[in-house]
Amino acid sequence: MIELLATQYAYVLLFVLFGIGIYMVIANENLVKKLIGVSLFQSAIFLFFIAMAYVEGGSAPIVPADGPVASPLPQVIVLTAIVVGIAMTAVGLALVIRIYSEYGTLREDTLREVRADE
Amino acid sequence: MVTVESVRPLAAVLVSAIAVVLIVASYRRPNVREGWSVLAAVSKFAIVASMLPGVLSGTVYEWSLADSLGVEFLAGVDFALRADPLGMLFATLASFLWIFTSFYAAGYMRGLDEHSQTRFFAAFAASLSTAVGIAFAANLVTIFVFYELLSLVTYPLVAHNEDHEARVAGRKYLTYTFFGGGVFLLAGTVMIYWLTSTVGTATTAFEAGGMELLAEAAVAEPGYAQAAFFLLIAGFGVKAAVMPLHSWLADAMVAPTPVSGLLHAVAVVKSGAFGVARVILEVYGPGLIHDLPLSVPGIGEVGLNVPVAIVAAFTLTAASIIAMRKDHLKRRLAFSTTAQLSYIVLGLSMLHPYAVVGALFHIPAHAFAKLTLFFCAGAIHVETHTDYVSEMAGIGKRMPLTMSAFAIGAAGMAGMPLIAGFVSKFYMLLGAGYVGGEYWLFAGTLLLSGVLNIAYLWPVVYTAFFESEDHHDAKPVLEFSRGGVFESYFAEDRVATDGGEAEDAAEATETETEDDYEYAVDEYPSDHTVPEETDTGGERVGTVDHHGDHEDHLTGGPPAGGWERRSPFAESTWLMIAPIAVIATGAVVLGIVPDTAVFLEVATTVVEGVFGVESFGELQGLSLSEALEVIAE
Amino acid sequence: MSSVGSLLDALGGFVDLLPVLLIVTPILMAAAPVALGLRFDRTGWTVAAITAVGLVSGALALAAEVYTRGAVIHNLGGYPRTYGIELVADEFSTAIIVLVATISAGVLAYTRRGGPRGNTFYSAYLLLTGGLLGISLTGDVFNLFVFLEISSLATYALIASGDGPESAVAALKYLILGTIGASIYLTGVAFLFMATGTLNMAELALAIPGAEAQVLVRAAFAFIFVGFALKVAQWPLHTWQPSAYQHAPDGVTPLVAALVSTASAYALGRVMYTVFGPDFLTSTPYLTEIVVTVGTVSILAGSTLAVIQRDVKRMLAFSSVSQFGLIVAAYGLVNETAFVGATIHLVGHGLMKAGLFAAVGLVSVSYGARTVDEYAGLATNRPVAAGATAALLIALVGVPPAVGFVGKWYIGLGAVRAEQWPVAVVIFLSTMLTLAYTARLLEKMYFTPASPLEAAHPSEPVAADGGDGAAPLDRGVPGAVSVGMVALVVVAAVGAIALGFAGGAFFELLDPFVSEVFN
Structure with missing residues (x-):
């Protein structure tokens, strides 16, 4: 266990982040915070990709260098995924704005009550 | 037994299906509409009857989707219609009685001034179509297709009155018949297909006296063969109103009487009994059924x-x-x-x-x-x-x-x-x-x-x-x-x-x-x-x-x-x-x-075919085990 | 066939480009309605229609090539597949491509009059189509994620374009869960990459059996399966789906219901069979059991929930949960027959649900009915819509000869071949479960006279003018229905029945792919 924490601490941290994100989505009633949770969750996955491409002593794949180079593929992937993630967040926030203007609340529990009343 | 490719079995099925279209199309003119009904009934009987002499002299008329149009219905399964003696027995009966029922139905529906007569006559013609399809089906899948369609097209007839009682009866009818068809029969058919595939080319085609491949497979897998047998019998037993699967029939009597008469005393329920006959005589065969013993605790x-x-x-x-x-x-x-x-x-x-x-x-x-x-x-x-x-x-x-x-x-x-x-x-x-x-x-x-x-x-x-x-x-x-x-x-x-x-x-x-x-x-x-x-x-x-x-x-x-x-x-x-x-x-x-x-005569021809003898006389006076030996030979 | 062959020769290298064109064209054209909208009014439909027609012909040409000559593989930019992007049109994916192209074209015919309209709709529509075609064609697991997200993005936008505020809530719910699903899938991809160092499906298939860290591969499968279970809406991860279907505009639901989940289910099958392969699936302990359990539980739960729904759209949405359960269960059986059955059911279910949801839209416009009770008397008042709906419902139950039966036959046969008796029982029982909710609607349409009591919308102020709110028989606006709307429903119904005779043909067409996978 200790050894795992010592050598693979990045992964452990990222999974904690992953968990926090999921928890926010499930447990938080505020819609914006839910979206933040989703973003956090996604970021954890992006970082996971980057972390696994890390090579001890390797240099960035952009700069031509002697010696070991970090794998470029995960970085490309993450760049793409970030773009996708941003688009998602943007659409999500747009929806939140619309919901707020219709119902005047951002809290899911209140929202449920309002909708039940209608 | 000579097999002849012929479109006549298909024509016998389709003639009333075409009548359905004509009946619906002429819904404004009741006389024309009933005219179509009668015309379809007469021509259906004529087509069926035209095959009768041939069938009695040992010819089998067959039509298959794969051979005629090159369309394979399911992988390894042909959609085939086949006028053999057993099928002729049912088809002749249903098409003959339909002629009179169509007159009677016209008299009945008009006498009561019923609503939705077009739907009634259309569904009636469709039922006959599927009943003859059941009669002529050459394999379990084809019979399943028509069996399901029969349940479907008779539903409007049961629920005809459109009142609460009729709807409840209709629901019960659908539940029972689909349980029989869609669950038991389909499961049994799939089992048969699977069992035969374990010993050779998978098939579901009927063979007088029982399917040979199935007999082989049953030796290897007696338990599954028994399960399939009871599934099939239960599937057909629902329509044959065998207890405890019978209670839909009495409720279905809310339907107009011509329906109760032709369908719930002849076409629909007989399709169940007919299916049982197919399973016993031409899927398993008397020999296999007798030799595939079921061990009952306490009895042996x-x-x-x-x-x-x-x-x-x-x-x-x-x-x-x-x-x-x-x-x-x-x-x-x-x-x-x-x-x-x-x-x-x-x-x-x-x-x-x-x-x-x-x-x-x-x-x-x-x-x-x-x-x-x-x-x-x-x-x-x-x-x-x-x-x-x-x-x-x-x-x-x-x-x-x-x-x-x-x-x-x-x-x-x-x-x-x-x-x-x-x-x-x-x-x-x-x-x-x-x-x-x-x-x-x-x-x-x-x-x-x-x-x-x-x-x-x-x-x-x-x-x-x-x-x-x-x-x-x-x-x-x-x-x-x-x-x-x-x-x-x-x-x-x-x-x-x-x-x-x-x-x-x-x-x-x-x-x-x-x-x-x-x-x-x-x-x-x-x-x-x-x-x-x-x-x-x-x-x-x-x-x-x-x-x-x-x-x-x-x-x-x-x-x-x-x-x-x-x-x-x-x-x-x-x-x-x-x-x-x-x-x-x-x-x-x-x-x-x-x-x-x-x-x-048709019935004895069927039995001759099943037991593989030239004339029924050969079977005279034999005990069951002797008769079963005749098949084996 | 020889004439097809010579035609294909004439097309030559063009066919090779088709996979790219099928994806790139709609995505690029998606910008056109908005861009042109700055200058001209009403260009959206023209652009979308031309693209849709092009996509259909492209998909058909591709299908002709794939089913006569074998798979078409295109490496984007000529990079080798180890790190480039590969597009694969094989027998499996082509079936989905044809489905996506034709259904989306049909839905376009529907929305011409039935709405929604407007340039933003057409942009989102084209983006969705492109994304779905991308999911079907891609040969790269990460690329799959990107296309999943592109199509989801468009779907969220389309769902949110509904009139009421409810649609925004439904869309947000879908967005959050959909994004999580896709992200979980991405996590799985990360594990796969860690274990093998490649993202190409064909390369992965080669690398996985020899991978040292099988734990990583198994973890990858677990994440990928859960991600897709969310996307495909399997119980208990289906919660987003009913409200998304229900609150989407009537013109959008057929598209979403028929294609979006179908594409995800296709992707699940692709990943399970092309990437992991049958050997991995069967050799991993508890894997098939879990997949099959998720599927069968979804069949049961989906149907049960469908029976108790009052809103027809919601009922059909739960029906989708159960039908996709059938497909997932079939995947879990891991044999050829079941896999063919799953593919047929994917296509067949897509077609039937597109028709059914279009019919729901049609009925709500022309008859003003949205709940099961309000459908009373539909048969007498709108015979064509009722007839087509009835045919589709019956096809969905699996009454032969219809495509629903073909799928069920193969899946049932697969379950029996696998000797998985509990699954077989659920599959055969699913007929009754489906019947339970379809018969309810059939009975309302055909055997329940429309009565003023049943017809009145309780939520609407009917008697504002002091009237008694009766005479609802001429409710709805029959004139608001275009030929295109009716055509989509009727064509779907006819197609569902016609494909019922194609059981053998389907099997033959898929055979090269299936026998390669199961060698």
Whole structure:
């Protein structure tokens, strides 16, 4: 266990982040915070990709260098995924704005009550 | 056995499917619409009949989707139609009776001025299409296709009335038939396909005497083969109304009478019995069924046929007893159908050639007799709106020809000599006798149920002809609680305890005296048959089954002055009288000269094919094991 | 066939480009309605229609090539597949491509009159189509994620374009869960990459059996399966789906219901069979059991929930949960027959649900009915719509000859072949379960006369003018229905029945792919 924490601490941290994100989505009633949770969750996955491409002593794949180079593929992937993630967040926030203007609340529990009343 | 490629089996199926389109298209003109119905019926029969001589001389007409259009229905499964002797038996019957039913239906629907007649006639034609499809199906998948479609197209006929009762009956109908078809039959078919694929090229095609590959596979996997057998029997058993899967049939009687007649006494229910015949004779074959023993704890090993026979024997006894207690005529007939169909299943499951011939011949024999009975019930309903036996006292005066035909049909049900039912029952008894051993039990059931048949159908005839509106005997079995009526002697004390309704109770006793005739006749022919609204003798009246349309019940019964006397030709429209007369005559013809009336010949041809002999005579006098050895050779 | 062959020769290298064009064209054209909308009004439909027609012909040309000559593989930019992007049109994916192209074209015919309209709708529509075609064609697991997200993005936008505020809530719910699903899938991809160092499906298939860290591969499968279970809406992860279907505009639901989940289910099958392969599936302990359990539980739960729904759209949405359960269960059986059955059911279910949801839209416009009770008397008042709906419902039950039966036959046969008896029982029982909710609607349409009581919308102020709110028989606006709307429903119904005869053909067409996978 200790050894795992010592050598693979990045992964452990990222999974904690992953968990926090999921928890926010499930447990938080505020819609914006839910979206933040989703973003956090996604970021954890992006970082996971980057972390696994890390090579001890390797240099960035952009700069031509002697010696070991970090794998470029995960970085490309993450760049793409970030773009996708941003688009998602943007659409999500747009929806939140619309919901707020219709119902005047951002809290899911209140929202449920309002909708039940209608 | 010569196989000829021919489009005729397909044409026989499609002709009424095309009629459906024409019927719907000419919905504005009822005469044209009914014209299409009749035309389709006649041409369907003509097409089927044109194949009859060929089939009897050993030709099989086959049409397959893969060979003619190059379309494979499912991988390794062909969609094929095939006019073989067994199929011809059912197809000839259904298409022949449809001709008369289509006249009768026109008379019935117009007589009652029913709604949605176009839908009715369209669904009717579609049902016939699928029934003939079932008859000609060459493999289990094809028969499944038509079996499911039959359930589907008969649903509108059951739910025709569009009232609550009809909808409930329709729901029940769909549930039962789809459980039988979509679940049991499909599962059984898949199992057969899988079993045969374990030993060779997967197939579901019928083979007279049983599928060879299946016999091979059954040796390796006896458990699965048994499971598949019972799945298939249960699948077809639902439509054949074998207990405990029978209760949809009585509820389906809310449908208009032509439907109850042709579909729920002939086409639909017979498709179930016919399917059982296919499974026993041409999927498993008598040999395999007998040799694939089922070990029952405590009894030892029995053939697969024995459980089926026991269920059938139970059904026919129980249904006959239930029928005695039904006051609604169509329901009584429905339970009679349940019982009679089990004759067929019982005969088939005895496996002996004679029993099988008897069972197969019982398909047309019962059809003619039961159709007569239903047509009579429908005619009575149209003319007098009477549905309950207890209201029919003296109705013989009003409808002499109808009730005479009813008497013939009833005698046929009971297996009186000279009427079709006798011949089939005779063969089945012979078969049971030849098998011997424990099978005397089944012979006994057959005889007992003959007596029960008389017990539930004779009262109708008796009521109609030998009772008068004002002198109507109570029927003890029907109207009294089981074990007799206590309160006949102490009525006043007993009933008065229930307080408020003492008046009614008083009536109930008073009407026994002659003074109250006019009043009693007015609405209720007899106090004992007073319908459910008098709850006075709660337990007494409550035991009478009064399902059915309550409003009809109130409008039924004799008019104020009693039944008027009419001549046999003026009792109803010729559209209804003529079919009744023809079908009743048919029942008699089948009983007097079964040999010349085609059906028996077809039935023996089937058995010859199954047992692989040249002529039926070779099977004469053989015991079951000897007969099964004949197959093996 | 020879004429097809010579035609294909004439097309030559063009066919090779088709996979790219099928994806790139709609995505690029998605910008056109908005861009052109700055200058001209009403250009959206023209652009979308031209693209849709092009896509259909492209998909058909591709299908002709794939089913006569074998798979078409295109490496984007000529990079080798180890790190480039590969597009694969094989027998499996082509079936989905044809489905996506034709259904989306049909839906376009519907929305011409039935709405929604407007340039933003057409942009989102084209983006969705492109994304779905991308999911079907891609041969790269990460690329699959991107296309999943592109199509989801468009779907969220389309659902949110509904009139009421409810649609925004439904869309947000879908967005959150959909994004989580896709992200979980991405996590699985990360594990796969860690274990093998490649993202190409064909390369992964080669690398996985020899991968040292099988734990990583198994973890990858677990994440990928859960991600897709969310996307495909398997119980208990289906919660987003009913409200998304229900609150989407009527013109959008057929598209979403028929294609979006179908594409995800296709992707699940692709990943399970092409990437992991049958050997991995069967050799991993508890894997098939879990997949099959998720599927069968979804069948049961979906049907049960469908029976108790009052809103027809919601009922059909739960029906989708159960039908996709059938497909997932079939995947879990891991044999050829079941896999063919799953593919057929994917296509068949897509077609039937597109028709059914279009019919729901049609009925709500022309008859003003949205709940099961309000469908009373539909048959007498709108015979064509009722007839087509009835045919589709019956096909969905699996009454032969219809495509629903073909799928069920193969899946049932697959379950029996695998000797997985509990699954077989559920599959055969699913007929009854489906019947339970379809019969309810059939009975209302055909055997329940429309009565004023049943017809009145309780939520609407009917008797504002002091009237008694009766005479609802001429409710709805029959004139608001275009030929295109009716055509989509009727064509779907006819197609569902016609494909019922194609059981053998389907099997043959898929055979090269299936026998390669199961060698």
